[in-house]
Amino acid sequence: MDKSGASAYVYAKASGMLANSFVGPRAVKLFQAKSLSELWTLVFDTQVPLVPEVMLAQQLERKAEERFIADFSMLLGCYSKPEPVSLALLQYYDFCNIKDIAHAIMDKQPVPENLVDIGKHSMLNLKAYPDIAKITEGSPLSWYKKVPERAEQKDVDHRLDAQYMHSLWAACQKIPAYEREPVEKLIKEELVLNNCLWAIRLKNYYGMSDEEIKAQLVPLHDVADENDPLAGEAVKLLKFAFDTPSDWEKWKYADFLNPAEPGVPWFIDPRYVQQKAKVAMNKRALKLFHQHPFTDCVLVTWFKIKQYEMDCIRTAAEGLRLLVNEQQVKDFAGVVE
Numbered sequence: 001m002d003k004s005g006a007s008a009y010v011y012a013k014a015s016g017m018l019a020n021s022f023v024g025p026r027a028v029k030l031f032q033a034k035s036l037s038e039l040w041t042l043v044f045d046t047q048v049p050l051v052p053e054v055m056l057a058q059q060l061e062r063k064a065e066e067r068f069i070a071d072f073s074m075l076l077g078c079y080s081k082p083e084p085v086s087l088a089l090l091q092y093y094d095f096c097n098i099k100d101i102a103h104a105i106m107d108k109q110p111v112p113e114n115l116v117d118i119g120k121h122s123m124l125n126l127k128a129y130p131d132i133a134k135i136t137e138g139s140p141l142s143w144y145k146k147v148p149e150r151a152e153q154k155d156v157d158h159r160l161d162a163q164y165m166h167s168l169w170a171a172c173q174k175i176p177a178y179e180r181e182p183v184e185k186l187i188k189e190e191l192v193l194n195n196c197l198w199a200i201r202l203k204n205y206y207g208m209s210d211e212e213i214k215a216q217l218v219p220l221h222d223v224a225d226e227n228d229p230l231a232g233e234a235v236k237l238l239k240f241a242f243d244t245p246s247d248w249e250k251w252k253y254a255d256f257l258n259p260a261e262p263g264v265p266w267f268i269d270p271r272y273v274q275q276k277a278k279v280a281m282n283k284r285a286l287k288l289f290h291q292h293p294f295t296d297c298v299l300v301t302w303f304k305i306k307q308y309e310m311d312c313i314r315t316a317a318e319g320l321r322l323l324v325n326e327q328q329v330k331d332f333a334g335v336v337e
Contacts (some may be wrong), residue, residue: 003079003080006078007294007295007298008294010075010078010079010298010299011293018289018305021306021309022312023286023305023306027309027335028330028336030312030313031316031319031326031335036057036060036317039060039317043060043064043313044064057317057318057321061314062114064313068309069116071306073090073118076090083174083175083296084174085171085174085300086296086303087121087171088167088170089299089300089303090121090303091118092164092168093116094118094123094124096116097116098135098136099157099160101135102144102147102153102156105129111129123139124139132147133146144156158216158218161218165218169188169191169220172187175296179292179295179296182291182297186285186288186297186304188230189281190304191230192230192234193281194218195217195231195234196237196253197277198216199213199217199234199235200270200273201270202216203238203242204267204270214231233252242267243265243267244266245257245260256276256280257272257273258272258273275332275333276334278311279308279334282304282308285305286301289302312333315329316329
């Protein structure tokens with residue numbers, strides 16, 4: 001199948017999948033389930049495994065993720081040569097896997113059960129466990145030849161994060177110029193927000209200095225300064241007082257801030273900001289999916305939409321397991337009826 005034929009098929013197939021997914025108005029159904037068993041039947045329409053509640057929640061989340069990966073891989077397989085940006089998105093799981101693998105080897109544990117197998121699209125040879133040099137051999141991660149010492153882990157993980165973000169950005173640049181803009185904007189926004197959230201966490205939770213935080217950001221260029229396309233917004237927010245809401249009024253993402261209540265001390269809440277950002281990015285992806293059919297934007301936005309669906313499934317499952325009020329769980333997920 002040539003690329004134009006494959007793109008038409010993929011758009012039709014992906015549209016049908018979204019119609020049956022828990023996205024947009026259908027997402028609320030996830031939070032109406034009264035038990036994990038009911039949620040399982042809703043999501044999979046299959047017999048519920050006879051396991052304890054804690055294990056059922058874990059199996060539900062894992063099975064949903066496996067289905068998501070399988071569906072995305074199927075869509076990728078419609079192309080004789082998948083576009084680099086779609087592969088880069090999927091290979092996010094390789095970067096997560098290598099971190100989990102390193103921790104397991106460090107602790108002399110068997111292969112972690114939570115690894116996400118992306119099949120033939122993986123950069124890693126998972127069968128070579130626990131030889132990490134062979135696991136990464138011949139891949140862009142071949143520099144990761146030994147398990148780092150615990151004191152080095154933070155710096156090595158930062159290098160992995162930077163490599164993933166740069167590979168995703170580089171993949172965007174390979175999209176034909178006439179259809180690159182919507183994908184590039186969406187990916188850029190995600191990478192900018194990742195830097196902002198990381199900066200807020202490092203300041204809030206660890207009390208790092210501005211210079212220490214800048215060293216932990218991922219700039220597009222060599223230095224994290226206010227002019228950098230990816231790290232600039234994160235550098236700018238370091239000027240704000242983290243307990244003074246008025247300082248943040250002109251921030252680019254002020255709409256994502258946790259609200260201030262009269263007479264109650266306010267501190268920026270990175271968890272709140274992250275969730276609001278996820279909801280906003282999901283709405284944008286849903287809109288772009290239909291605005292740019294038969295282009296690379298379809299698979300990119302489909303991936304992002306389904307990732308948000310995965311977040312909602314996890315949130316619904318954890319809410320049921322922990323007996324959290326339905327409305328509270330929906331509010332946290334940003335789902336409205």
